[in-house]
Amino acid sequence: MRPAYPRPGRTGFRRWVPSWRQVLGLLGAGFGTIVAAVGILYVLTDIPTDLNASATQQDNVYYWADGTEMARTGEVNRQDTSLDKVPEKVRWAAVAAENETFYTDSGISPRGITRAITKMIGGGDTQGGSTITQQYVKNAYLNQQQTLTRKLTEMFIAIKLDNKMSKSDILEGYLNTSWYGRGSYGIQRAAHAYYGKDVSQLDPSEGAFLASLLKGAGMYDPALGPKNHERAVERWKWILDRMVVIGKLTPQERAKYTTFPEPKAPPKPAGLTGQVGYLVDTARAYVSAHTDVSDADFDLGGFQIHTTFEKPKVDALDKAIVDVREQRLDPEKRDADKNVRIGAASVTTDGRIVALYGGPDYLKQGFNDANSGVVPAGGTFAPFVYAAGLRDGIQRERNGARTPVTPATLYNGDNKAAVRTPEGPYWDRAGKIVKTVNDGGKSWGNISLKEAVVQNVNSPVVQLGMDVGLDRVSRTAVQAGLLEESLGPQVPAFSLGTTRPSAIRLAGAYATFAAQGLHSEPYSVDRLSRNGDAVAVEKPTAERVLPASVAGAVDDALHDVVKRGTGSTAKTAGSDAAGKTGTGPDNKSAWFAGYRGKLVTAISLSRIDPKSQELLPLTGTGGTAPSVTGSTFPIDIWTKYVTAAK
Missing domain, CATH: 3.40.710.10 (DD-peptidase/beta-lactamase superfamily)
Structure with a gap:
């Protein structure tokens, strides 16, 4: 049925003034349209299957043997931690600061959303009015833009996420993806950045300060100036007081924390x-x-x-x-x-x-x-030749028995001593007998194997390697710890350290x-x-x-x-x-x-x-x-x- 408009029976401008029924009808139709649109948007909005890259990627932290930090690698300074490693009162400090009805709300705050939308309509931005669930959605799935579209998407995902995930999982995700300043994402890295300790070692007072950073680290990090320090102390006190109000800190416990827990000075970046x-x-x-x-x-x-x-x-x-x-x-x-x-x-x-x-x-x-x-x-290889000889003995006749050697066994230490095999002198590819040159051209005469190692005499070491078998020398070196691929070719010079x-x-x-x-x-x-x-x-x-x-x-x-x-x-x-x-x-x-x-x-x-x-x-x-x-x-x-x- 079509409404009569302009209104019959009226004259002048009154013909154009809608009746109260028409006004109610228009408002109802508009409201219905909005509800339908919101319903459609809700149905069409899905929880993303993948988290933001910035919400999943973390840094890797390297430590010295004494446990102090050596370096961090990665694009972001984040370390996830499970919720059970965060002390209960530290968790409640975050909840008291950001969303004390977190455990009872549906993932959104109608009053907060209305306030945010009103600000947007009035020409402001949409910041504020977010529950912990909504903040987690923003951190993990969306971006930091302040627009109505993003705000509505955030709201719909938050509602669905609240129905799908436990409150504990949401809080864990929130604490791990939140920005705490000093280059730190997540409460674990924040605990190290501000107090040099693991999150599990934080007390309620320190937890209250870290919770204050969730409102904006640039405004509440005391190291950034006197005004920041003043704001940080004020908010720290307020959070501890709120914990008392919501029953998560007794007055007696609150009385213990009267001195602001000054964080340490910002560390110098650990680089490479x-x-x-x-x-x-x-x-x-x-x-x-x-x-x-x-x-x-x-x-x-x-x-x-x-x-x-x-x-x-x-x-x-x-x-x-x-x-x-x-x-x-x-x-x-x-x-x-x-x-x-x-x-x-x-x-x-x-x-x-x-x-x-x-x-x-x-x-x-x-x-x-x-x-x-x-x-x-070079000469640092000689001990492996020496060890092979002492362990495996030598073989101077082809297919003959191996005989033991000792540190006192004498070898020819003369300069340019010819290298010998069981068949006779060793000939190189140029048709020349291979001879070993000692450092400085010095001849030592007969010298013990031990003394040859001590004085770095080449000729006995080269001949010992040939007598033992270069394959056995190689095996000894690898067993001692050298890599097989680093070994040099098995020719007489091998024992002089071509490896x-x-x-x-x-x-x-x-x-x-x-x-x-x-x-x-x-x-x-x-x-x-x-x-x-x-x-x-x-x-x-x-x-x-x-x-x-x-x-x-x-x-x-x-x-x-x-x-x-x-x-x-x-x-x-x-x-x-x-x-x-x-x-x-x-x-x-x-x-x-x-x-x-x-x-x-x-x-x-x-x-x-x-x-x-x-x-x-x-x-x-x-x-x-x-x-x-x-x-x-x-x-x-x-x-x-x-x-x-x-």
Whole structure:
């Protein structure tokens, strides 16, 4: 039925004035249209299946061995935590501050929404009027825009979410996705950022302050100025008082908290500068290789990586290398001092990697020289040849019986001694008999195997390798800890150290001698967790790879190297110091690998052409005479470091 309009029986302007019935009809029709539209929008609005990337991605946090934070990686500083790890009164502080009817409302606040819409109609924004559920929806599913459309969508999702999820799950999600300032998302990271503790250790007073930040960290972080401090104290008091009003804090408990819980000063950002980047990369690689965590899952974040790295030792190693570089290298004046690379690693006898030096600065040189497999081991490989001989004996006749050797067994130590096989002299491809050159061209005559190791005499070591069998020498080196892929070709020069181990691997292998024949694979992650829950990570167990008598004999020789041999300059590090110097083929590398007690450290020196990536000779590096081979840099760095690390 069509209403009569203009109204019959009326004259003048009264014909155009609607009756009260018409007004009510129009209002009813309008209201019905709005209700229908809202109903349609409600039906059409679904809960998103995926959270915002910013609501799911977290940072990964790396820790030093002592538990202090080393670095964070990831785009956001967030760490999720389960609700049961948040103290109950800390939870209630957030509820009292933001939505005290949270546990009884339907996910929305009609009064608050009306107020927000009124502000919008009046030309303001729609901020405010949000329940905890609505705030969680905004954090997790939507964006931070203040528009009517987003507000309505937020409201509809909140209603549906309230029917689908428990209040505990919603509160947990809210606390994990909220912004607390200082670069922190979630209450777990906020607890660390403001109080340097785990969320489980917060008291109600600290929880009340953190709850005040939910209103706007930029307004309530006391570190940002006196006005902020004043606002923070006022809101902190108000939240504690509200907790009393709603029965979640007794007056007696409230009386305990009269002093504002001053948060700590904002920490300096933990970055990847200096050595930290190399440490993070090493630990990250260990997680990838020794856990079931996929790279994609790891990149989503939320992991706490507790490493084996000890900051005092990392700092001491870095300082020792920097001091030697600055004091003895002058690349502006000497070409031989350019493109110098130093790699170093400290590994304990139980396999823990406690220090690395990967380069001058991770942000300037991303390549990790501590894990580089391009620097020939030189004389530091001799102990593996020696160990193989002591364990497996020698075979000088083809298919003949193997006979044992001892540290006192004599070998020819003359310069340019011909290398022999069971069939006679060893001939190279050019048709020449291979002869071994000793350092400085010195001939030693008959010399014991132990003394050959102590004095770094090449000819006995090369011949021993041939007599033992280079395949057995290789096996011994791998069992001790070197990687098979790093081994050099099995020709006589193999025993002179053509193998190219990383500093980490050489230190780990020397740890086998220090541990009397027990080997533990190097590792850099002590434990792993995700959002506080433990994640399984493989850790090595010690395995006997050499008889204690053999390892003991090598250990004895390495101690004598320092006491009276080529490593005597390391004596100042302590009477129990042991180690071995090494110079690579063609004078293209220098090493020192040694230990005191349970701390084993290997240091390499090389020069690498930046264009070809080929090794360059060390001739003249550090201002040495052209006739000098090798370098004292590694042993000097080792001595300085080990002395400081006592």
